[in-house]
Amino acid sequence: MTEQNDPRFATTLARGLSVLRAFRVTDEGLSNAEIAQRTGLPKSTVSRLTFTLGELGYLVQSPRDDRFRPGPTLVAVGHVAATSLSFLVPAHDLMQRLAEESGTLVVLAVRDGDKMVLIRTWRPTRVASIWLEVGQRIPLQPFSSWRAFIAAATPAEIERIAAEHLPDPESLDALLVGRPQALADMALQGFVSTPAGSGMSAAYNAVSVPFRSSNLAEPVVFTCGALPAEAPIKRMETDVGPRLAAAVRTLERLTGQAPGLVRMEA
Template structure:
């Protein structure tokens, strides 16, 4: 639970981290005004934070356009964090093979506040795939990854999410209302199917499977996605979903993790 009023909570640190989280893979640098817009912080506060982060090497400011970009210290910290997730090494070969053989984009999403952020993508080499990039954030709406995350999360993990006071609470409540159905779907077939359109605002068909790592406190979500013209709902459910489920089960065996199947709740 995030308690902003706890005397141990370092507000300045939290604001500094929100500045770092404002950056996306597709950005060619950000100005103080753009960071202020994305974080909701006053521009004067952002100016002090970007100066401090720049002095520490977390950001660099280009003399060409005065825009800030991730610095070497932030890159080093990110590398250490990624290396600590030991399951990513065996996952790479499994998921790249899955992308090649199914012609779908495979992504790995983790929760970051009120959104799911993509931390890895695997693209088929010779097939055009949907355009999702590392760092892209998916809101808690009826997309495949958020639906699967809430189904796989424990009641305590959901309480922790809700305690963060997220702005899009109505959308989360709608996902929670759908949670029993999604949990039943995972228990029955091992994956969640989220077709384009319908309940989902996405333009692509997707199937998702949860995975639990001993390195993380919450489930992470592996998803395969493709445009309907490239992979119909029927193919996604008959072929891609079972193959994604098998790949995640193999990853669990390789890493010694407990199966991420849905457990009964009391």
């Protein structure tokens, strides 16, 4: 039985949360029509949801342009959630140092349905880095972040993802077919890599390492990315990848977390 068919599943709540997830860091507010386009919900449904979320303080509506923005209640909830991720405190210095030393953009991504969402970025100060921002979503494709996630996910976690009836099950199947190679790469070198041009439209070289926090139900992924002109894939794999793997192992020791990679099943 899927969650949507389970009588305990609150469809209205799920739709309200999808409205909140529609917002991105770069947005200057969203109209009901834009929210409807991003969520796939009817505009009439979105209007009722944004009104309710506004009454509860999760959204605010500007009197100048009628566009909705995150409200104080949502900001407070997000602050509590971010504070609960205690590993972010020691991760900051480790990943900023890595960004500076490697000249790459370092990001932290978590899964949200069929996307990986960036929740933190660390940029080198003296190098032009690729343009990825907090809130940006990475589609379900064989990018390094997804490969690292699939390598670290347990069979039960993978089964839960498959049961969500994602819009593009073929892409998940392709990732699962590549899971043994991702596990082998992690075992051999401590990271997975993806060169520019892989997947749908990756314009940058990337290396990724999973991290498992006791505060979260699934692994998260740290990734270093750079344009090919700034960091050829060979340097990413021989220099940046080992640096990222070492940084994540240090983070595991500092936070007392178990390694993010599970053993390959027989």
